[in-house]
Amino acid sequence: MEFGQLSLSRRNFLGLSAATAGALALSACGSSGPGQAKSGEASYWFLSGQPQEDIRQGAVDAFNKKNPDGTIKATTFQNDAYKTKIKTALGAGQGPTIIWGWGGGGLKSWVDANQVEDLTSWFGSNADVKNRLFPSSFGPAIIDGKIYAMPAETVQPIVLYYNKRVFDKVGAKPPQSWGDIMALVPKFNAAGVAPFSLAGQSRWTNMMWLEFAFDRVGGPEVFQAVFDGEPNAWSNPASIQGLTMVQDLVKAGGFVKGFASIVADQNADQALLYTDKAAMMLHGSWTYASMKTDGGDFVTGGHLGWMNFPPVEGGKGDPSDTVGNPGQYLSINASASTEQKDIAKKFFSEGVLQDAEVKQWIDTGGVPIVNGADKELASSDDAEFLGFVYDTASKAKVFAQSWDQALSPTAAETLLDNIAKLFQLSITPQQFADSMNAVIGK
Amino acid sequence: MTVIVPPAPAVQTTRPASSAGGHGPVGWMVLPALVVFVAFGAVPLLGVLGLSFTTWDGLGVIHPSGLTSWRAVLTDPGLPHAMWVTFKIMALSWLFQTPMSILIGVFLAGHQRYREFLAILYFIPLLLSAAAIAITYKALLDPNFGLGAGLGIPLLQQDWLGDSTLALGVVVFVVSWQFIPFHSLIYQGAVRQIPRSMYEAAALDGAGRVRQFFSITLPQLKYTIITSSTLMVVGSLTFFDLIFVLTEGGPGDATRSLALEMYKTGFQANLMGPASAIAVILVVVGLIVALLLRRLGGRGDESQLEGA
Numbered sequence: 248m249e250f251g252q253l254s255l256s257r258r259n260f261l262g263l264s265a266a267t268a269g270a271l272a273l274s275a276c277g278s279s280g281p282g283q284a285k286s287g288e289a290s291y292w293f294l295s296g297q298p299q300e301d302i303r304q305g306a307v308d309a310f311n312k313k314n315p316d317g318t319i320k321a322t323t324f325q326n327d328a329y330k331t332k333i334k335t336a337l338g339a340g341q342g343p344t345i346i347w348g349w350g351g352g353g354l355k356s357w358v359d360a361n362q363v364e365d366l367t368s369w370f371g372s373n374a375d376v377k378n379r380l381f382p383s384s385f386g387p388a389i390i391d392g393k394i395y396a397m398p399a400e401t402v403q404p405i406v407l408y409y410n411k412r413v414f415d416k417v418g419a420k421p422p423q424s425w426g427d428i429m430a431l432v433p434k435f436n437a438a439g440v441a442p443f444s445l446a447g448q449s450r451w452t453n454m455m456w457l458e459f460a461f462d463r464v465g466g467p468e469v470f471q472a473v474f475d476g477e478p479n480a481w482s483n484p485a486s487i488q489g490l491t492m493v494q495d496l497v498k499a500g501g502f503v504k505g506f507a508s509i510v511a512d513q514n515a516d517q518a519l520l521y522t523d524k525a526a527m528m529l530h531g532s533w534t535y536a537s538m539k540t541d542g543g544d545f546v547t548g549g550h551l552g553w554m555n556f557p558p559v560e561g562g563k564g565d566p567s568d569t570v571g572n573p574g575q576y577l578s579i580n581a582s583a584s585t586e587q588k589d590i591a592k593k594f595f596s597e598g599v600l601q602d603a604e605v606k607q608w609i610d611t612g613g614v615p616i617v618n619g620a621d622k623e624l625a626s627s628d629d630a631e632f633l634g635f636v637y638d639t640a641s642k643a644k645v646f647a648q649s650w651d652q653a654l655s656p657t658a659a660e661t662l663l664d665n666i667a668k669l670f671q672l673s674i675t676p677q678q679f680a681d682s683m684n685a686v687i688g689k
Numbered sequence: 690m691t692v693i694v695p696p697a698p699a700v701q702t703t704r705p706a707s708s709a710g711g712h713g714p715v716g717w718m719v720l721p722a723l724v725v726f727v728a729f730g731a732v733p734l735l736g737v738l739g740l741s742f743t744t745w746d747g748l749g750v751i752h753p754s755g756l757t758s759w760r761a762v763l764t765d766p767g768l769p770h771a772m773w774v775t776f777k778i779m780a781l782s783w784l785f786q787t788p789m790s791i792l793i794g795v796f797l798a799g800h801q802r803y804r805e806f807l808a809i810l811y812f813i814p815l816l817l818s819a820a821a822i823a824i825t826y827k828a829l830l831d832p833n834f835g836l837g838a839g840l841g842i843p844l845l846q847q848d849w850l851g852d853s854t855l856a857l858g859v860v861v862f863v864v865s866w867q868f869i870p871f872h873s874l875i876y877q878g879a880v881r882q883i884p885r886s887m888y889e890a891a892a893l894d895g896a897g898r899v900r901q902f903f904s905i906t907l908p909q910l911k912y913t914i915i916t917s918s919t920l921m922v923v924g925s926l927t928f929f930d931l932i933f934v935l936t937e938g939g940p941g942d943a944t945r946s947l948a949l950e951m952y953k954t955g956f957q958a959n960l961m962g963p964a965s966a967i968a969v970i971l972v973v974v975g976l977i978v979a980l981l982l983r984r985l986g987g988r989g990d991e992s993q994l995e996g997a
Contacts, residue, residue: 331956338748356959360749448850448939505832507851507940519833657746660958668941671853 288318289344289583289590292333295323302607310598317590319345337362337580344583345591350387350396350576351653357578358390364579367393369592376596381616383646384574387653397595398574401613402640405455405571408534409527409552410520413440417526421552425463425492425559432501435526441503444525446511450663451651453670455529458570458650460489463559467568467645474653476688481680485563490669490676492559497670507671514541521545529556531571532636535629536612553632555639569639570647574616609633614640661686734972741965747955758962768967770942771950774857778946779925781861786921787914789869794876795906808877815870823934826863850936853943860932860944864925872917879913880906919982926975947971
């Protein structure tokens, strides 16, 4: 009897676990959810988390105040949950009118499913809206030559940070080339300081190293070939060289001991840098703000240094190239009502990146993707850093989008998986290329 | 492991026919449980089976694609690896949890006041959510800012979640830490049900405490061991939340069990077809394991009190 119960209870149990896989179907028949707004009201979903959340909400509130007839109802979601939620909601026809996103491969999957509105002609007739924004930010918004999203918020290049205190103590100079980097590794290790901080468990953090190694060695064409779906694009000699370089750095002890146990979400990697336990860190420009908040006088006392990733000897890549997030992206749900779409478009032209919002982004250490924002930057407390980010973004010959955002979710997952194994040294560069070639174009 | 749907009424669906009459009129009482089971157990299961023969990214149109998904899953070296990881977690956590739970359970079965107090303390891990436990352990095990670094104990300053072997060990340990209290509770109850007369008789025959434990307590716990083992095995098969938060299957794929493989394929790589195929495999493996454990228990009609 007892066992009969158990075996049935486990069947129930498995049913439940299977239901997890079928959760899409279940949530599809769920409640109408926050996506459904009443007519005359558009809905807008975006990410929670301060200080960005308040700025986004502030833009919506300001818009609603000016347009009481056609307002926007905002709902916030936590980052990882949002990625799943938005996909489920769109698939079920329950998505919001305005969809916040990252552009690139994720946007393409929405476009392929006819879920988002083509904004090409709208931008054509509203050229002033388009011309206000960084041209380089439009890259990830364009799928098959058509614009499906409006770039918004800030530009976030990946920056090589360094700790001036540690450099002074060891008597070292910031690296000017890959050779310098490799030469600095034993120097810092001998002084008992980790050369580079890295939150390896998060995987995309490791990816930033490959993005720069590929670009500096072979130029942006190497990854572009992958993006364009050329067969065997990962077997390019430049790609193999980049992969080998990074593995050499791991073998030489370039990254902090136990880096594979560190997660970026908890900012432990940044803490290593500002507590003098690591000398350098390759990370997004957004970490500046959190290091300023958490690091005591590390940032305000002028101990934080920054630079673009140095060139590789004999490499073809332009040292002005950068990678990162060229912006954040707002799309319009194709299944929204005409009335809702009109509100959304009005929001795009009159509500997004208005002066007050631009100023708020600058105050949080971000560079808004608005042409001429550099004049505003000069008066900020963080003028030096913001000026650097503005220059990096606006003068970059190529501003590549992060690989995991640019690729389809399917290829991105395989990529992150293989990157983790590459940094574990459990696969060779050749094996990496082989497994990645298998998912090209998927 | 903690989710146990009350299944008792459903069992009886097979009973009325086989057992002697008189049960018939109460057959309708089964209905509510049956409806819930069909709606939330059987129907999604069939849906997943159906999905496994399609290609779907979770967003667009579902395309029937025959055996494509199955071929992709069965030829993927990730599947045997995930099964092996699942098996290792299952076996190791069973090996660790069972002796610990029995010992603690037997200890707590005593009626002394201090033991009652300890029982409450032991029970605490079960009150915490798996995600909270995972995040806490992650912080404690951080190689630079964790317990080892904080207390300056080099032994604790390992690359706990970054080394393949250590990471698996950590997963098994944390899973066990969370669930030993639950199983101890089961054993505590079972030990208290053993007739006192047996111990009195054994004591008269001159058996010491250790002898009593091995000759009376352990044999008497046979069915409890099977019950608790089934729960452990079933639990580790579908174990997801703690591993997901703790290691996300990493480093590399060192702790990627079947359940994680299913989630990652379906919800991160957007391959719903292959993910459904993995889910079906999970169901089949689960049923086989449950069946084997049932067999192990024997027919259940022999007396446990023989010679008592």
